[in-house]
Structures are given as structure tokens and as C-alpha cells.
Amino acid sequence: MKTIIPSVKGTRDFYPEDMAVRTWLYQILRKVSESxxxxxxxxxxxxxxxxxxxxxxxxLVREQSFSFTDRGGDWITLRPELTPTLARMIAQRQQQLTYxxxxxxxxxxxxxxxxxxxxxxxxxxxxxxLIGVDTPEADAxxxxxxxxxxxxxxxxxxxxxxxxxxxxxxNGQLERLGIPSEQRQNALSWIxxxxxxxxxxxxxxxxxxxxxAEQLAGTKAFxxxxxxxxxxxxxxxxxxxxEAMGARDYVRYDSGIIRGLPYYTGIVFxxxxxxxxxxxxxxxxxxxxxxxxxxxxxxxPAVGFAMGDVVISLILKELGRLPAGRDASPARVLVTxxxxxxxxxxxxxxxxxxxxxxxxxxxxEPAKLPRQLKYADRMGMHVxxxxxxxxAANGQVTIKDLQAGxxxxxxxxxAAAAIGAVLERE
Amino acid sequence: MKTIIPSVKGTRDFYPEDMAVRTWLYQILRKVSESxxxxxxxxxxxxxxxxxxxxxxxxLVREQSFSFTDRGGDWITLRPELTPTLARMIAQRQQQLTYxxxxxxxxxxxxxxxxxxxxxxxxxxxxxxLIGVDTPEADAxxxxxxxxxxxxxxxxxxxxxxxxxxxxxxNGQLERLGIPSEQRQNALSWIxxxxxxxxxxxxxxxxxxxxxAEQLAGTKAFxxxxxxxxxxxxxxxxxxxxEAMGARDYVRYDSGIIRGLPYYTGIVFxxxxxxxxxxxxxxxxxxxxxxxxxxxxxxxPAVGFAMGDVVISLILKELGRLPAGRDASPARVLVTxxxxxxxxxxxxxxxxxxxxxxxxxxxxEPAKLPRQLKYADRMGMHVxxxxxxxxAANGQVTIKDLQAGxxxxxxxxxAAAAIGAVLERE
Numbered sequence: 001m002k003t004i005i006p007s008v009k010g011t012r013d014f015y016p017e018d019m020a021v022r023t024w025l026y027q028i029l030r031k032v033s034e035s036x037x038x039x040x041x042x043x044x045x046x047x048x049x050x051x052x053x054x055x056x057x058x059x060l061v062r063e064q065s066f067s068f069t070d071r072g073g074d075w076i077t078l079r080p081e082l083t084p085t086l087a088r089m090i091a092q093r094q095q096q097l098t099y100x101x102x103x104x105x106x107x108x109x110x111x112x113x114x115x116x117x118x119x120x121x122x123x124x125x126x127x128x129x130l131i132g133v134d135t136p137e138a139d140a141x142x143x144x145x146x147x148x149x150x151x152x153x154x155x156x157x158x159x160x161x162x163x164x165x166x167x168x169x170x171n172g173q174l175e176r177l178g179i180p181s182e183q184r185q186n187a188l189s190w191i192x193x194x195x196x197x198x199x200x201x202x203x204x205x206x207x208x209x210x211x212x213a214e215q216l217a218g219t220k221a222f223x224x225x226x227x228x229x230x231x232x233x234x235x236x237x238x239x240x241x242x243e244a245m246g247a248r249d250y251v252r253y254d255s256g257i258i259r260g261l262p263y264y265t266g267i268v269f270x271x272x273x274x275x276x277x278x279x280x281x282x283x284x285x286x287x288x289x290x291x292x293x294x295x296x297x298x299x300x301p302a303v304g305f306a307m308g309d310v311v312i313s314l315i316l317k318e319l320g321r322l323p324a325g326r327d328a329s330p331a332r333v334l335v336t337x338x339x340x341x342x343x344x345x346x347x348x349x350x351x352x353x354x355x356x357x358x359x360x361x362x363x364x365e366p367a368k369l370p371r372q373l374k375y376a377d378r379m380g381m382h383v384x385x386x387x388x389x390x391x392a393a394n395g396q397v398t399i400k401d402l403q404a405g406x407x408x409x410x411x412x413x414x415a416a417a418a419i420g421a422v423l424e425r426e
Numbered sequence: 427m428k429t430i431i432p433s434v435k436g437t438r439d440f441y442p443e444d445m446a447v448r449t450w451l452y453q454i455l456r457k458v459s460e461s462x463x464x465x466x467x468x469x470x471x472x473x474x475x476x477x478x479x480x481x482x483x484x485x486l487v488r489e490q491s492f493s494f495t496d497r498g499g500d501w502i503t504l505r506p507e508l509t510p511t512l513a514r515m516i517a518q519r520q521q522q523l524t525y526x527x528x529x530x531x532x533x534x535x536x537x538x539x540x541x542x543x544x545x546x547x548x549x550x551x552x553x554x555x556l557i558g559v560d561t562p563e564a565d566a567x568x569x570x571x572x573x574x575x576x577x578x579x580x581x582x583x584x585x586x587x588x589x590x591x592x593x594x595x596x597n598g599q600l601e602r603l604g605i606p607s608e609q610r611q612n613a614l615s616w617i618x619x620x621x622x623x624x625x626x627x628x629x630x631x632x633x634x635x636x637x638x639a640e641q642l643a644g645t646k647a648f649x650x651x652x653x654x655x656x657x658x659x660x661x662x663x664x665x666x667x668x669e670a671m672g673a674r675d676y677v678r679y680d681s682g683i684i685r686g687l688p689y690y691t692g693i694v695f696x697x698x699x700x701x702x703x704x705x706x707x708x709x710x711x712x713x714x715x716x717x718x719x720x721x722x723x724x725x726x727p728a729v730g731f732a733m734g735d736v737v738i739s740l741i742l743k744e745l746g747r748l749p750a751g752r753d754a755s756p757a758r759v760l761v762t763x764x765x766x767x768x769x770x771x772x773x774x775x776x777x778x779x780x781x782x783x784x785x786x787x788x789x790x791e792p793a794k795l796p797r798q799l800k801y802a803d804r805m806g807m808h809v810x811x812x813x814x815x816x817x818a819a820n821g822q823v824t825i826k827d828l829q830a831g832x833x834x835x836x837x838x839x840x841a842a843a844a845i846g847a848v849l850e851r852e
Contacts, residue, residue, distance in 0.1 A: 004517045004722035005477045008502060011470030013515050016529065019466045035780045037757030037787030037805075040445045044437030044548055045471070045534055046492075051431050066472075066502070068494030071538045076434060076492075078504075089439050091430045098804045100790055102755070103442065108471055108534075112497045122470055130790065137769055138790040144777070244770035245777040296430035329528070331463030343563055344670035351570070351671040354461045361463030364526055364556065364564040378524045379463075 010113075010121025017325035022124070024323050025309060026106050029126045032149045033104035036141065038128055041103045043085035049075040051084045051295065059260070064111040078110040081306065082127040083263070083288065084295060090131060091297025099132030109308075118280045118311045126283075129304030131292075136234045139267045139287060139303050140241035146271055146283065146305070147247035153312075154321045155273075160282065163254035164269045167286075169232040170258070177218040183210065185262065191223065192258035222255065229253040238267065263288040267303065273315045282315065283307035328380030331361040332423050335385045336372045338392075345387050349397065349415065353385075356416035358423075376402060382426060383419050387412075436539075436547025443751035448550070450749050451735060452532050455552045458575045459530035462567065464554055467529045469511035475501040477510045477721065485686070490537040492547075504536040507732065508553040509689070509714065510721060516557060517723025525558030535734075544706045544737045552709075555730030557718075562660045565693045565713060565729050566667035572697055572709065572731070573673035579738075580747045581699075586708065589680035590695045593712075595658040596684070603644040609636065611688065617649065618684035648681065655679040664693065689714040693729065699741045708741065709733030754806030757787040758849050761811045762798045764818075771813055775823065775841065779811075782842035784849075802828060808852060809845050813838075 007013060014022055030040070052061045061067075066078040079085060082105060090097065105127045113119055128145060130138050143162055150160050170191065174184050186209055194202050206216045222228055229235040235253065242248040259268040266287035273282060285305020292300040316322040335350040337343050343366060350362035361381075363372045369386070376384045386398040397415045400407040401422050410418050433439060440448055456466070478487045487493075492504040505511060508531060516523065531553045539545055554571060556564050569588055576586050596617065600610050612635055620628050632642045648654055655661040661679065668674040685694040692713035699708060711731020718726040742748040761776040763769050769792060776788035787807075789798045795812070802810045812824040823841050826833040827848050836844050 002722045005474065005514055007470060007514065008472045008474060008500070009498075011472050013470065013511075013518070014468040015515065015519070016465035016467050019468055022468070023466065034756035035785050037755045037760075037785060039442035039753075039755060040449065041442050042440040042445055042448070044433060044439065046434045046437050046536070046548055048431065048434060066494075066496060068492075070492060072435075074434070085439075088431055088433065089441065092439070093441070098753070098801065100801075102787065110472070122472055133790045135791045137773065140773070141788070141790060148780070240770060241773055244774040246774070246781075247777075327465075327524070329463045329465060330460035334463075344666060347563065347566070347667055348670040348672070351673075354574070355672075359461050359463060361528065362567070364559045364567060365561045375524065375526075 008121075010115040012120065012122065015327070017327045020325040021313070021322060022309070024325075025313065028149070028152055029104070029106055032145060032152055033126075033128055035148065036102065036145055038102040038104040040105060041086075041089070042105050042107055043079070043082060043089060045079055045108065046076050047079050047085060047088075049077045051088060052077060052080070060111070064113055066110045066112055080109060080111050081261075082107070082109070082125065083129075083261075083291065083304065083306070086127070086129060086131075086304075087291040087295045087297065087302075090300065091292055091295050094292070094297050094300065100138070101131040102129075103131070104128040118278055118314055120310055124309040126307045126309075127304065128306075129302055131302040131304075132300055134287075134289060134301035136237035136267075137241045139234070140238045140245065140247075142285060142303055142305055143238070143242060143251060143269060144245040144247040146269075147242075147245075147250045149307075150250060150271075153316055155315075155319075157249040159275055159319065160250065160271060160273050160315075162251045162269055162271045163257045164229075164235065164238065164251055164267065165254055165257040166229075166232050166235050166267050167258070167264055168266055169228065169235065170255070172231075173222045173228075174219070177215045179211065179215055187211075187219075188258050189260075191219070191256065192260065194223070194256055225255070226253065228255060234267065259284055259286055261288075263291050263294070265289045269305070271307075277318070278311060278314055280311050282311050326380065329361060331359040331379075332381055332426075333358055333360040333383045333385065333419055334372065334376040334379075334381050335360055335362040335387075336369060336376075337363045337366050338369075338386070338388045340366045342387060342389075342392060345392060346385075349385065349387060349412070353416050353419065356420075358416060358419060373400075373402070383422055385415065385419070434547070436541040438546065438548065441753070443753045446751040447739070447748060448735070450751075451739065454575070454578055455530070455532055458571060458578055459552075459554055461574065462528065462571055464528040464530040466531060467512075467515070468531050468533055469505070469508060469515060471505055471534065472502050473505050473511060473514075475503050477514060478503060478506070486537070490539055492536045492538055506535060506537050507687075508533070508535070508551065509555075509687075509717065509730065509732070512553070512555060512557075512730075513717040513721045513723065513728075516726065517718055517721050520718070520723050520726065526564070527557040528555075529557070530554040544704055544740055546736055550735040552733045552735075553730065554732075555728055557728040557730075558726055560713075560715060560727035562663035562693075563667045565660070566664045566671065566673075568711060568729055568731055569664070569668060569677060569695060570671040570673040572695075573668075573671075573676045575733075576676060576697075579742055581741075581745075583675040585701055585745065586676065586697060586699050586741075588677045588695055588697045589683045590655075590661065590664065590677055590693065591680055591683040592655075592658050592661050592693050593684070593690055594692055595654065595661065596681070599648040599654075600645070603641045605637065605641055613637075613645075614684050615686075617645070617682065618686060620649070620682055651681070652679065654681060660693065685710055685712055687714075689717050689720070691715045695731070697733075703744070704737060704740055706737050708737050752806065755787060757785040757805075758807055758852075759784055759786040759809045759811065759845055760798065760802040760805075760807050761786060761788040762795060762802075762813075763789045763792050764795075764812070764814045766792045768813060768815075768818060771818055772811075775811065775813060775838070779842050779845065782846075784842060784845060799826075799828070809848055811841065811845070 264286040268286035353360040694712035779786040
């Protein structure tokens with residue numbers, strides 16, 4: 001056996017049945033995004049390394065990005081995330097755009113990570129952001145969009161949860177404990193890692209970082225205080241707004257949510273499936289009020305999130321709620337070919353049916369009729385049209401309803417209408 | 427003024443008004459592809475350099491590809507074209523797929539070329555292929571699809587032309603002139619360059635290549651013979667099939683069409699705008715019966731073409747047939763906010779409208795009503811909803827029809843129905 005040239009590790013081939021599922025997800029994301037008034041946009045796939053250098057997570061850029069010098073010697077990156085591109089695009093037209101800006105996007109991204117369940121090197125991401133307004137109600141809108149997505153795909157509050165925190169609340173607590181501001185970014189990363197480490201190792205890391213035993217105990221105390229959010233006016237208003245929007249039942253305060261990206265300045269949130277085996281974040285986001293200025297624009301507040309296509313698809317698949325992608329023709333009609341001589345007659349009829357608005361394939365060569373009908377059946381078509389010598393002589397066509405197993409011979413000029421009538425009963 | 431980090435040369439930002447045009451084109455391509463029964467698929471963006479090495483044009487791979495080694499040391503290429511990926515995907519499932527296979531795709535591609543009018547480094551391409559059948563009628567189907575696209579976007583046969591040739595016909599002529607087979611690939615490239623060179627230089631190149639004066643004269647003679655296609659049974663059947671399909675008026679035989687990619691084995695074609703200033707190919711394609719075997723599969727005949735998004739868009743724009751992309755909200759309704767106290771009431775109403783199937787944005791903070799109405803107007807919304815203290819006290823809402831300049835105050839529970847009625851008159 002010959003060897004087929006392999007595809008690149010961590011990438012996917014979208015055969016028609018896979019593409020149908022991707023298109024289904026894209027349409028759901030479009031429906032949810034547009035129902036809240038968000039406009040679709042898209043950035044380039046290639047960006048300069050500079051765009052990410054100062055703003056993105058260091059791990060993302062230094063260890064996980066696909067970066068290279070192009071033939072002109074410029075450093076190019078395959079985008080690992082969209083937010084820096086969004087910030088660049090807004091900064092470029094900051095004075096012309098109409099605020100509040102509501103934008104969404106669905107496109108490909110790359111990260112050089114070890115491929116595993118729920119994680120690929122080439123994946124798709126839904127990005128959605130509300131820009132130009134800095135209120136807890138704006139934060140709540142993004143969370144309500146997540147809830148609307150979960151409702152749309154059939155995930156109940158028993159199956160998916162949105163965990164919310166606020167970096168200002170955490171920073172306030174660290175300040176109260178006397179942890180100096182220059183130590184706080186490290187402290188945030190340390191808190192972020194807590195659920196991935198054994199408690200005694202995490203404690204030891206805290207002390208190594210320079211915390212006193214009292215500061216360590218104080219940190220653990222505020223992390224375990226499930227009512228701490230009540231001290232944050234912002235979070236209290238977020239929860240009240242979510243209550244008003246009917247989305248509160250998906251949302252919980254969680255002191256451990258920090259998010260890896262350093263550009264977050266306020267609310268941060270992640271969504272997880274509750275019951276599933278995957279235990280990976282479905283999505284994550286938060287408020288980033290300094291990013292527009294970091295890429296060269298004027299300061300502009302913003303909040304948003306990103307969701308990869310891989311984890312949500314796996315969860316929906318496990319729950320049996322991902323549609324079965326079908327390897328089916330979009331054409332509902334096959335015009336069969338009686339013999340080589342009558343091939344042009346079939347080609348002409350198929351064209352006529354298309355001009356009448358039907359999706360129609362013509363068998364592209366003479367073949368035995370059973371073979372052509374088997375093809376129509378395999379491709380999920382509903383109607384086959386036959387023009388044999390008798391039909392051709394009489395200006396007629398035979399229409400076979402493959403699902404009902406019936407057929408009728410009619411005048412050729414009525415073919416489109418008759419086929420349309422059969423398809424309407426689908 | 428601060429400097430905004432620049433984007434990468436030859437890439438595009440798709441602001442909402444640009445994205446609307448791209449989505450319009452994608453939908454047209456979907457409509458045309460599906461009307462002929464083609465299924466949508468997609469490959470990865472990253473492929474190994476090996477996939478292109480032996481099959482693609484040397485210029486494309488060695489000089490124009492974005493290639494690099496990844497962090498694991500593998501040679502990776504940003505796909506410059508889709509056909510090798512298509513061949514790989516089919517070879518992988520060659521026994522399971524149902525033939526004839528009709529597949530189409532629309533996605534991003536990269537070529538490191540000098541950006542200029544009609545040419546970018548990052549662009550989109552429509553690919554469409556019919557696989558598993560080797561008949562002139564299959565060739566004709568692809569050409570009829572081009573004609574259907576032209577009709578769909580309003581390009582008449584006076585504005586766009588599809589030029590057709592057959593490599594077997596050219597090779598037969600070269601053979602007849604005694605040009606040996608090992609010289610024929612070079613001869614094809616030389617013929618391909620004819621319209622880009624001064625005649626005397628082209629003649630000189632032919633002689634340098636080793637042609638005799640007689641062979642040079644013979645080549646020129648067959649290239650100038652506009653009836654030569656009649657000697658090709660294949661082309662004669664292609665034209666007859668196009669006549670049957672009502673697509674003949676777009677198509678012309680042109681002896682100079684060769685196509686750069688070496689994998690073509692039969693018919694080759696390119697489409698051009700006739701009247702425009704651009705003078706660049708809109709699309710190109712042909713039959714490639716050896717590619718599946720070249721990537722490791724069994725031999726399988728195939729025909730297809732690819733069209734970039736840049737040239738067709740420029741032509742349609744010049745002709746005034748590209749839709750004006752609008753920077754408009756998909757939401758038709760803005761729920762305004764009276765004051766901070768009543769913000770939750772507005773949030774709740776917007777959610778109710780969405781659950782009733784309307785696309786509705788809520789202003790995300792208290793602001794003066796004229797400012798909110800100006801926002802609705804700028805974003806092209808049709809209806810604004812006001813819930814002031816009076817309305818709230820009486821369980822009512824005021825609905826402003828921004829286009830008709832009318833308003834009505836109604837019971838809150840009737841809001842969705844009343845707004846729906848206003849929008850239906852759009």
C-alpha cells in the first residue's frame with residue numbers, strides 16, 4: 001500500500017459531514033450574537049509579533065505561538081487570539097466608530113500545544129466584545145449572551161455554569177493583607193494555579209513568593225468566603241442585571257477565577273460543564289480597559305470573551321446534542337442520464353430546474369439506471385428524473401419520488417412545478 | 427500622536443461593512459454551488475511542505491509560499507491553494523466516499539507576492555471540484571457553474587468571458603510538429619507566457635529552447651487557428667454540453683490558455699472580464715487526473731477550479747454591482763434606558779423581546795434620550811422602546827417607529843407583537 005501524505009498534527013479535515021456541524025455551530029453563534037445586536041467582523045490571520053508582545057500572555061506568545069520570519073524578513077505570527085487584533089482595528093478608526101460598539105467574529109486560530117482531548121493546534125474561536133462602555137450592566141450583557149448560547153444549544157444550568165470574579169475585588173483583598181502592588185501580578189498567577197496543585201505545594205509556593213504566614217492564611221480565608229462578592233458593588237450590580245435578564249441561574253461567584261491573560265482589569269469569568277468528563281473551560285473572558293491604549297489608541301473600556309469550537313462540541317457530543325453531520329447532497333433532485341445520445345437532454349433539463357430555483361444535480365455520464373438511483377439514495381436525494389426514449393419522443397419526463405416509492409410521467413414543461421410539489425411534502 | 431501597531435502588508439481588516447460584503451459573496455457562492463448539488467467541505471490551513479512539493483507549481487511553493495519550521499522542527503506551509511489538500515482528503519477515504527463527488531469550499535489562502543491592485547498576500551478562494559468521472563460533460567458542468575455565478579452577480583457575456591483550451595490538444599500539436607515529449611512541459615510554459623512578452627522575444631525564446639524555425643512557425647500557426655478545437659472530440663462535446671446547459675454564450679476557445687500548475691492533464695480554462703481595466707484572471711481551473719495518485723491514493727479523475735475573492739470583487743465594484751456594505755446593527759430594536767434606577771427594567775424588556783424572536787439591543791448605561799436615539803439612528807435601527815416613570819408605573823412601554831416618526835404607548839405584554847408589526851412594514 002502506498003503512503004498518503006499525512007496532515008499536520010493538531011489540525012482537522014472537515015469532510016462534508018464535519019463541515020455541516022461547523023456550519024451549524026457558526027449559525028447558532030450568528031443567531032445568538034445578532035439577537036443582542038452584535039455586528040460580525042474579522043481580522044487578518046497574520047499579525048506582527050509586536051501586536052502580541054506586550055499585551056498577550058507571555059506563555060501564549062513565547063511558547064505557544066506559530067511565529068516565523070517571512071520572505072521579506074518580517075516577524076509574523078499566526079494569531080493565537082483575536083483581542084489584540086480587535087484593539088488594533090478599533091484604534092485605527094477610533095474617532096469614526098459609533099459607540100457602544102458590539103462586534104462578534106468566528107474564525108481560525110493557532111496555538112502550538114500538545115494536542116489532546118479538547119485541545120487542537122488549529123481551532124476556531126467565537127469572539128464577542130462590547131466596547132466603549134464601562135458599567136456592570138455591560139459586563140452582565142456578555143454573561144447573558146453566554147446563557148443565551150447555552151439555552152440555544154440545550155445546556156441547562158445543571159449542565160453548565162458560568163463562574164464570575166472581579167480582579168479589582170481580589171486586588172483589594174491583597175492590598176488589605178498588605179501584599180505590595182509589585183507582587184500582585186505574581187499573586188494573581190499563584191491564585192490562578194490553585195486548583196491545579198496540591199494544597200501543601202500551593203501553600204509553600206505562596207511563602208516562597210514572600211508572603212507571611214498571616215498573609216497566606218488571609219488569602220485562603222478570602223478565597224473561601226463565598227459571600228465576598230457582596231463587598232463588590234460591581235459584582236452585586238452584575239448579578240442584579242443578570243437576574244433582570246433571566247440569566248442568573250447559570251452564574252456563580254468563584255474567587256478562584258483569575259484568567260491567564262494579563263490585560264484584564266475588572267470582571268473575569270469562565271464557563272464549565274458541570275457533569276461532563278472533560279473538565280476544561282468552555283470559554284473565558286473579562287473586562288480589559290487598557291488594551292486599546294496599549295496598541296497605540298486612546299483609552300477605551302471593553303469587555304468580551306472567546307469560546308473555542310472544540311470543547312463545546314465535545315460536551316454537546318457527549319450529551320447527544322450535537323447534530324449528526326450528514327454526508328448528503330444539498331441537491332434534492334437527480335436528473336438521470338438514459339444514454340450518451342440523450343445526455344444533453346438531461347443536462348438541459350437540470351439547467352431548467354436550477355433556473356426555476358431547484359437544487360438539481362445531473363449524473364455526469366451515461367450509466368445503468370439502478371446505479372444512478374443508488375447514487376441518489378446514498379446522497380440523500382428525494383427525487384430522480386428519468387428521460388428515456390419514450391419520454392423524449394413525447395416531450396415528457398418521469399418523476400420518481402424516491403422516499404414515497406411513487407412515480408409519475410408528466411409534460412416536460414411542468415417538471416419543475418411537479419418536483420416542487422413533491423419536495424414540499426418533505 | 428501615538429503610533430498604532432500596523433497590520434501585516436497584504437492582509438485585510440474586515441470591519442462590519444467589509445464583512446457584510448464578504449458574507450454576501452460567500453452566500454452567492456453557496457447558492458451557486460448548492461444549486462448544482464455540491465457539498466461544502468474545508469481542509470486545514472496548515473499543511474506539510476511535502477504535500478505541495480511534487481504537485482504544485484514550483485514558483486508557488488519555492489517562491490510564493492509562507493513556509494516555516496514549527497517548534498517541533500516540522501516544515502509547515504500556509505496553504506497557497508486547496509487542490510493538494512482536496513486530493514489528500516479524498517485519498518484518505520477513497521474507498522468510503524460516494525462518486526461522483528461534488529465538493530466546494532470557501533476559505534483563506536496565502537501567497538507571498540508583491541501586493542498590488544487585485545492581488546493580496548492573504549485572500550479568500552472559492553474551490554469547487556467534481557471527482558470520479560472523466561467526461562467532457564463533467565468538464566462542461568464546471569464551466570456552467572462559472573456561467574451561473576456570472577449570471578447570479580449580474581455579469582453578462584459582454585462583460586465576462588470563459589476561455590477554454592485542452593492540454594491534450596496542445597500536446598498533440600506539439601507532437602505533430604516533432605517536439606519531443608521531454609521538451610513539452612517547457613514548451614507549455616513558453617506558450618503560457620506568450621501574451622506577456624514581445625513577439626520577437628517570444629520567438630527568440632522558442633528557438634533558444636531548441637525549436638527549429640519550422641517548429642516555431644508551426645506552433646504559431648496552430649495557436650492562431652481559432653477553429654482548432656474542432657479537431658478535439660473532447661472540446662466539441664464540452665461546447666455541445668454548454669449549449670444544452672444554456673451557458674455557451676460565455677465561452678470561447680483560446681489556444682493560449684495553458685495554466686501554470688503542472689498537474690493539469692486535459693481541459694484548462696480561465697475567466698476574464700472583457701471591458702474592465704483590471705486585465706487579471708477572475709478564476710482558473712481544469713482537469714487533473716493524476717493528482718490523487720501523486721499524494722498517495724489510487725488514480726481518480728477530477729476537474730475543478732478556484733476563484734479568489736479579490737479580483738471578482740474589484741470587477742463588480744467597478745461595475746457598481748457590489749452591494750454597499752453597511753455599518754448597521756443586526757438589531758432592529760433599541761431598548762433605551764431612562765435612568766440608572768430603571769436600567770434593570772430595560773434589560774428585562776430587551777431579554778423578553780429576544781425570547782420572542784426579535785433582535786434587540788439594550789443601551790448599556792443611563793444616558794440622555796436624544797443621545798440614545800441618535801445611536802439607534804446611526805446603527806440603522808427601526809424601533810426604539812422607552813420605559814419612563816409613567817410607563818413603568820402603568821405597566822406600559824412607548825414604541826417609537828424611527829423611520830415613520832410615529833410613536834404609540836401600549837401595554838408592556840403586547841410590546842413584542844407591536845414591534846413585530848412595525849418591523850413587518852420594513
